[in-house]
Amino acid sequence: MAYPANPSSPTDILSLLPQKFEEAKQSGQLFFFRSEAKDIYSDGRRFNVRLCPALQDKAKAKSEALAAVRSTTGSPDKKRPRIASDGDDAPSEHVDKQNKDEPFKPPYVPELYVGCLAGFEGEEGMSVLFNKYSLLPEHILLCPPTYQPQSLPPTPPQLALAYSILLAASRHPTRPRRLLAFYNGGEGAGASQKWRHLQFVEVPGGRAPVEEWVQGVTFDRPDRAIILPNVPYLHVVHPLPPSTAVPFPLDDKTTEQLIDVLAPALMKLLDMAFDSARRDGADRQGGWNLLMTLDHIHLIPRSAPSFPLPAPHPPLELNSLGYAGMMLVRSPEEEAALLAATEKEGGLISVLTKCGVARELGEQVLEHDATQQGAGELA
Numbered sequence: 001m002a003y004p005a006n007p008s009s010p011t012d013i014l015s016l017l018p019q020k021f022e023e024a025k026q027s028g029q030l031f032f033f034r035s036e037a038k039d040i041y042s043d044g045r046r047f048n049v050r051l052c053p054a055l056q057d058k059a060k061a062k063s064e065a066l067a068a069v070r071s072t073t074g075s076p077d078k079k080r081p082r083i084a085s086d087g088d089d090a091p092s093e094h095v096d097k098q099n100k101d102e103p104f105k106p107p108y109v110p111e112l113y114v115g116c117l118a119g120f121e122g123e124e125g126m127s128v129l130f131n132k133y134s135l136l137p138e139h140i141l142l143c144p145p146t147y148q149p150q151s152l153p154p155t156p157p158q159l160a161l162a163y164s165i166l167l168a169a170s171r172h173p174t175r176p177r178r179l180l181a182f183y184n185g186g187e188g189a190g191a192s193q194k195w196r197h198l199q200f201v202e203v204p205g206g207r208a209p210v211e212e213w214v215q216g217v218t219f220d221r222p223d224r225a226i227i228l229p230n231v232p233y234l235h236v237v238h239p240l241p242p243s244t245a246v247p248f249p250l251d252d253k254t255t256e257q258l259i260d261v262l263a264p265a266l267m268k269l270l271d272m273a274f275d276s277a278r279r280d281g282a283d284r285q286g287g288w289n290l291l292m293t294l295d296h297i298h299l300i301p302r303s304a305p306s307f308p309l310p311a312p313h314p315p316l317e318l319n320s321l322g323y324a325g326m327m328l329v330r331s332p333e334e335e336a337a338l339l340a341a342t343e344k345e346g347g348l349i350s351v352l353t354k355c356g357v358a359r360e361l362g363e364q365v366l367e368h369d370a371t372q373q374g375a376g377e378l379a
Contacts, residue, residue, distance in 0.1 A: 002108040004116035004127045004145045009249065010168035013115050013128050014175075017138045020114055024130050028066050029097060029111040032134050037204050040339075042347030046209045048326045052135055055330045098132060104143040104195040114140065117164070120157035120255055131199070135328070141197045148196040151186040151287075153270060156263035159292070162198050163240075163258060164250055166294050169202075171248045178206045181292040182320035189287030189302045190319025201321075209325025214296060223261075225268045227363065228298075231349060233356030235323070236272045236299050238265040243294035262297075269299035276361040277301045286357075289320035298323070304355045309337050318355050327351070 024030035035052035054061035097109040106127070114128040124144060131139040142162060154162070162181045169179045179200045184191040214237060219226060225238040241261060247254050273288050287305075291298040300323045306315035313334050316327070327348065329335040342350045 002110045002113040003106045004108075004113075004125060006116070007118040007125055008115045010117065010165045011172060011249070013117070014165070014168055014172055016114055017140070021130065021138045024111045027111040029109050030130050030132055030134060031062055032137070033061055035135050040348065042342070043349055045347070045349060046212060046325065047348045048204065048209055049335060050135065050326065050328050051330075051332065051335060052328060053331060055328075102147075102195060103132065104129065104141070104193060104197055105147070106145050116145075117142075117161055120160050121259060123155060123157045126158065126161055136201045136204075138202065140200050142200070143195065143197045150184070150191045150194050150196050152196075153185060153266060153290070154183060154196065154198060156259045156266060158198070159262045159266060159297075160255060160259050162200075162292060163262070163294075164255075165200060166292070167243060167246060167248055167250070170243065170294060177202055178293070179203075180208050180324060182324065183290040183292075184287070184319045185290060186287030188305050189289050190305065190317065190322075191287070199320075203324075203326070208291075208293075210291065210298065210323065211293060211295070213325070223264070225265065225272065227272075227359060227366065231352070232346070232359055233353040234273070234276050234301060234359045234362040235356070236269050236362065238269055238297045238299075240265075240293075240295055240297065265297055269297060272362055272365055273299050273301035273357075275365045276357050277303075279361045279364060289323050291320055291324055300352075301357045302355060303357050307338075307351045307354050309334065309341060313337050316351065318351065322355075323352055 021030070025032050033052055033054040035050050035054075037048050037050040040047050040049050098112070099105060104127075108127065108129060109132075112130045112132060114130065116125050116127045119125045124146065126142050126144050129141045129143060131141055142158075142165070144158075166179050166181055169177050180203050181198055181200050183198050213228065213230060217226065217228065217230075217237070219239045222239055222241065225236050228235040228237055246258070250258070269290075270288075277286055287302045289298075289300045289302065291300075300320075306317045308315050316329070316334075316338060318327075321328070327338075329338060338348075338351075342348055346353075
């Protein structure tokens, strides 16, 4: 079993990912479900819709994945111990090592543990783990080794750690790429675990649709958030300093400056989200989604966890990736039902509107702040 120890640099962590991801798959501790994604243009906006049939029967998909592992690496002379499989009394050759109640609590499954990063400003470090059930290669999680609730926002030093991973990925000496960081704030926003975890994926094509939605938007000041003007739901965005001007690797001074930017930015985003939700008669239980790139932090308050689809299809579950413009369906029939259900409602953006908070509520908060402060900016 693995405990977080011997902190590494973000660059070293990222360098380990390709080999360790393959090893985790071959061990049977990580399940990589094959999927196909395509861009769909809906009402003038690009969305990336991913089809993953394996999610229709996760248990069957896991069994098939394990069979594939045994066919390529197994041997009749080297059998794994047999235990009861999930929800099934039939024996299995696979031992699932993960703590089902608290999967992010040390000791970790060694195959899923990549390494750890030292904390900033005296906070404890954070561990880097693979997502056990992955649809995108090298999907990683950043988790504290002691319990912190997912319903609360990450701390500014934790956000700075996340930014350091994004920056290291963009400056990697052999494999530079853009990652997307996201955080599902509570069950109503798609959080499947109560233990705090930030997530990172490499978006197909290197750019999430939401980054295009922000293009052309003017930020009057670098220390002020705005409401994204071209969507009907409340989506608050705060700019970050140009990453090309950020020294790498981060030194103590740069880290301190970065936290000084992230702390007030996060507070402004959360204040706007909570004030708007309260105007809608909601509370914090609706949750919120956070997205972070090297350019912006996005925060979206939620009013519903899923979008209803016509029978026999289950509701379409939405987490932060949905608000990045990336949606997940389990069958061609479900995709067709989704497109048909939204065709007369303004397209796929109506899914985000239905599960979000009305943009007008955020504008009311702005107007109130302007009256109180004598300025038209989000303080």
